Amino acid sequence: xxxxxxxxxxxxxELARKALIINPKAALAYKVIGEVYIRQGLNKDAxxxxxxxxxxxxxxxxxxxxxxxxxxxxxQHEKALPVLLKTQKIDPNQPGVHLNLxxxxxxxxxxxxxxxxxxxxxxxxxLADNKFWMGKSRDMGxxxxxxxxxxxxxxxx
Numbered sequence: 797x798x799x800x801x802x803x804x805x806x807x808x809x810e811l812a813r814k815a816l817i818i819n820p821k822a823a824l825a826y827k828v829i830g831e832v833y834i835r836q837g838l839n840k841d842a843x844x845x846x847x848x849x850x851x852x853x854x855x856x857x858x859x860x861x862x863x864x865x866x867x868x869x870x871x872q873h874e875k876a877l878p879v880l881l882k883t884q885k886i887d888p889n890q891p892g893v894h895l896n897l898x899x900x901x902x903x904x905x906x907x908x909x910x911x912x913x914x915x916x917x918x919x920x921x922x923l924a925d926n927k928f929w930m931g932k933s934r935d936m937g938x939x940x941x942x943x944x945x946x947x948x949x950x951x952x953x
Contacts, residue, residue, distance in 0.1 A: 829845045831862060860880075861890060864880040898913040898914035907940065
């Protein structure tokens with residue numbers, strides 16, 4: 797994970813693959829590989845690996861959110877939705893889950909749910925003092941509001 801976090805993707809992949817040789821049930825190794833694949837645009841491969849991680853850790857919110865992201869990247873929004881809703885039930889305070897739900901609901905043309913989830917994501921990122929993602933959420937909220945022709949009153953209600 798450390799190598800992934802500092803963008804040393806090839807090293808992260810090599811170590812995760814070695815971990816799987818030692819322990820084929822190492823969900824974290826599958827997670828790392830899936831996350832690297834998403835970053836590299838290998839979205840179909842990412843889905844396959846993340847599904848394996850979910851088999852090993854079916855209630856891990858981080859892995860489930862990544863699987864949801866994989867479905868989004870593959871434009872499979874209908875498949876992403878139940879995964880993300882399950883993730884939200886497990887951990888309702890994960891801002892990335894709400895951001896992904898906002899993306900899915902936008903693509904599924906449900907503006908009210910999209911704006912609700914992006915607002916929740918922005919709030920949670922604000923609480924976490926994550927200015928980068930707070931700003932991304934705010935920008936996405938503006939895009940959603942414009943797409944669905946929301947007024948400020950629509951958003952606040």
